[in-house]
Amino acid sequence: MEAKQLSVFIENREGRLEDVLKVLKDNNINILSLSLADTSEYGLLRLIVNNPEVGKNALQEKGFSTMLTDVLVIRIDHKVGQLHELVYKLSKNNINLEYMYGLNVENKDASLVLKTSDINKAREILIKNGVQIVTASDIEKM
Amino acid sequence: MWNELVECMSREDLKKLQSERLIATVERVYNNVEHYRKKMDAIGLKPSDIKSVDDLVKLPYTTKADLRETYPFGLFAVPQKKIVRIHASSGTTGKATVVGYTKKDIDTWSECVARCFAMAGVTDEDIIQIAYGYGLFTGGLGAHNGAEKLGATVVPMSTGNTTKLINMMKDFNATALACTPSYLLHIAEILEGNGDLDKIKLKIAICGAEPWTEQMRMKMEKTLNIKAYDIYGLSEIMGPGVACDCEYHLGLHVNEDHFIPEIIDPKTLKPAKEGEIGELVFTTITKEGLPLIRYRTRDLTSICYDKCKCGRTQARLSKFVGRSDDMLIIRGVNVFPGQVEDALAKLEEVSMHYMMIVDRVGTLDTLEIQVEVDERFFSDEIKSLEALTKKIGHTIQQALGLSAKIKLVEPKTLERSMGKAVHVIDKRKL
Numbered sequence: 001m002e003a004k005q006l007s008v009f010i011e012n013r014e015g016r017l018e019d020v021l022k023v024l025k026d027n028n029i030n031i032l033s034l035s036l037a038d039t040s041e042y043g044l045l046r047l048i049v050n051n052p053e054v055g056k057n058a059l060q061e062k063g064f065s066t067m068l069t070d071v072l073v074i075r076i077d078h079k080v081g082q083l084h085e086l087v088y089k090l091s092k093n094n095i096n097l098e099y100m101y102g103l104n105v106e107n108k109d110a111s112l113v114l115k116t117s118d119i120n121k122a123r124e125i126l127i128k129n130g131v132q133i134v135t136a137s138d139i140e141k142m
Numbered sequence: 143m144w145n146e147l148v149e150c151m152s153r154e155d156l157k158k159l160q161s162e163r164l165i166a167t168v169e170r171v172y173n174n175v176e177h178y179r180k181k182m183d184a185i186g187l188k189p190s191d192i193k194s195v196d197d198l199v200k201l202p203y204t205t206k207a208d209l210r211e212t213y214p215f216g217l218f219a220v221p222q223k224k225i226v227r228i229h230a231s232s233g234t235t236g237k238a239t240v241v242g243y244t245k246k247d248i249d250t251w252s253e254c255v256a257r258c259f260a261m262a263g264v265t266d267e268d269i270i271q272i273a274y275g276y277g278l279f280t281g282g283l284g285a286h287n288g289a290e291k292l293g294a295t296v297v298p299m300s301t302g303n304t305t306k307l308i309n310m311m312k313d314f315n316a317t318a319l320a321c322t323p324s325y326l327l328h329i330a331e332i333l334e335g336n337g338d339l340d341k342i343k344l345k346i347a348i349c350g351a352e353p354w355t356e357q358m359r360m361k362m363e364k365t366l367n368i369k370a371y372d373i374y375g376l377s378e379i380m381g382p383g384v385a386c387d388c389e390y391h392l393g394l395h396v397n398e399d400h401f402i403p404e405i406i407d408p409k410t411l412k413p414a415k416e417g418e419i420g421e422l423v424f425t426t427i428t429k430e431g432l433p434l435i436r437y438r439t440r441d442l443t444s445i446c447y448d449k450c451k452c453g454r455t456q457a458r459l460s461k462f463v464g465r466s467d468d469m470l471i472i473r474g475v476n477v478f479p480g481q482v483e484d485a486l487a488k489l490e491e492v493s494m495h496y497m498m499i500v501d502r503v504g505t506l507d508t509l510e511i512q513v514e515v516d517e518r519f520f521s522d523e524i525k526s527l528e529a530l531t532k533k534i535g536h537t538i539q540q541a542l543g544l545s546a547k548i549k550l551v552e553p554k555t556l557e558r559s560m561g562k563a564v565h566v567i568d569k570r571k572l
Contacts, residue, residue, distance in 0.1 A: 007522035009515050011552050037524055042550055044524055063554045065515045069522045098523055115522070 001136040003073040004052040005113065008045040009065040020045060020064065027058040032142050033113060035101040048073070048103060048113055050140055071115050072122055073103060073134035078110040089129055095122045144260035148399050149454045153447065156455065160402055161194040163427035168192045168201070171433050174219040177212050178435065195402060198425060199413060204437045206234055209378065214240040219433050230278040231377045232476040236484040236541060241377050242431040248287065250428055251380050254397045255288020258386030261395065262348045262371040264318050266293030273307055273321035274351065276300040280381030281351055285320040288383055294318065308332060311342050318346040322474035323354035328505040330365050339366070348373050350382050352471040353462050374459070378437055379424045385459055390451045393458025400428045403457060404436070405445050408466040419444045421466050422459065440467040470566065472500055473507045475544045479565045482511060485541035491519050491530055495556045501569040509546040511538060514553050
């Protein structure tokens with residue numbers, strides 16, 4: 001099953017990020033990776049957590065605007081040039097990268113979170129090129 | 143004084159004139175405007191029941207709702223062919239308020255504005271810049287025609303290019319200016335900042351379309367070394383020129399030979415006691431295209447019928463204290479929260495929870511509309527959120543004729559209320 005990312009809309013006010021993280025803490029949610037994108041008016045918090053459904057419901061109950069998005073979490077060799085190759089393969093096949101951030105670097109592996117313009121096509125291409133796809137159940141166990 | 147005969151007419155002669163004209167007007171609307179005939183028949187009123195101004199109270203009221211119901215031309219008392227001008231202003235919801243004029247109405251209007259400008263000291267020797275918006279708004283063309291009738295040298299600046307306005311003010315040695323009070327404030331600030339205050343020959347400013355305080359007027363007079371006057375009007379009644387203040391600033395003289403003013407209690411709809419503050423109502427007694435009977439302006443003020451120091455006998459309106467509806471005036475533009483609601487309702491991605499924050503930054507009014515982000519709206523991509531913000535901004539601009547800053551806020555953060563929802567926070571101290 002596809003990995004799910006939890007996105008939360010946060011106004012640029014003091015304490016909002018803290019409030020989000022407290023909700024996750026109170027619901028025993030472990031964060032594996034996150035990215036905080038900012039505009040002058042608001043922030044968009046993107047999280048990879050071990051239990052996205054629980055996280056979404058808990059945040060919505062507390063009045064946050066959140067959603068779950070299917071993202072591609074992949075594993076590549078932790079070597080110079082690997083990311084370039086990955087992005088090259090995607091662009092050669094006309095796949096747009098909407099956003100991307102790192103998940104983890106461990107020994108010889110690096111994992112990344114990708115949002116693409118066509119998740120199915122992107123997955124196909126990456127698998128064909130020997131890239132490992134990290135599933136939702138893998139993430140749950142992390 | 144432009145028309146001394148009329149402006150200093152005795153109250154008895156004025157009443158006789160008003161009565162004659164009122165009778166003729168009621169006759170005309172009853173016979174030519176179905177909407178009014180139905181209204182009068184419903185209360186068993188016939189034109190012959192109106193014998194003088196004293197019978198005005200028998201007549202039904204007219205509101206913006208009547209204009210909305212008969213949109214666009216249902217209240218016109220003459221055939222389409224006789225209408226030579228159409229103007230429009232903001233309606234309480236999405237629909238504009240449409241008004242029409244015959245050739246004679248345009249002349250009457252020019253005469254009224256000419257009187258007002260003359261009252262402010264403008265003569266045919268003056269060079270006057272008209273800095274009200276030209277177009278559907280009655281301000282620009284109304285002020286223009288009045289000034290032209292007066293014989294002044296008219297420069298049709300409109301709004302939108304302050305640099306040009308100031309350059310021409312200096313180059314042409316302009317002596318008079320017609321614009322909104324907040325625009326005058328803005329121009330004064332720029333002139334002061336540029337060190338241009340001693341390079342201009344401005345003597346007179348005639349400001350209207352939005353309320354301003356006595357303090358603000360005196361501050362402008364001092365800063366610019368000019369005389370500033372207050373002009374009043376509304377498109378439904380005519381446009382600018384319905385009333386204006388004289389050099390004594392003791393209230394706005396109403397052109398009573400064309401418009402009969404009344405003050406009513408907005409709750410009971412009965413006439414207020416003399417001198418009491420209430421809602422201003424006008425009956426047009428010379429307009430041919432769109433004569434209106436007892437039109438409720440929603441402006442709150444009082445009337446004084448004593449002869450003024452200037453010699454004029456025309457009734458004076460005191461400084462307006464507010465409105466009996468939810469209309470706002472932002473940068474000289476009439477805005478109803480209903481228009482915002484109507485515009486947002488057309489966008490499916492947006493929730494109906496919004497808040498309008500009105501403020502004044504420096505000299506110009508600002509409008510911010512906060513909209514809650516809810517499930518329909520939320521996207522995990524910033525570019526989608528930005529695109530939607532832009533779309534909302536564009537929709538609002540089209541609906542209001544005014545640009546607003548759109549701010550996305552978290553769900554359930556805007557005030558919810560049990561009764562009538564509060565949708566406006568006005569931070570300005572006028």
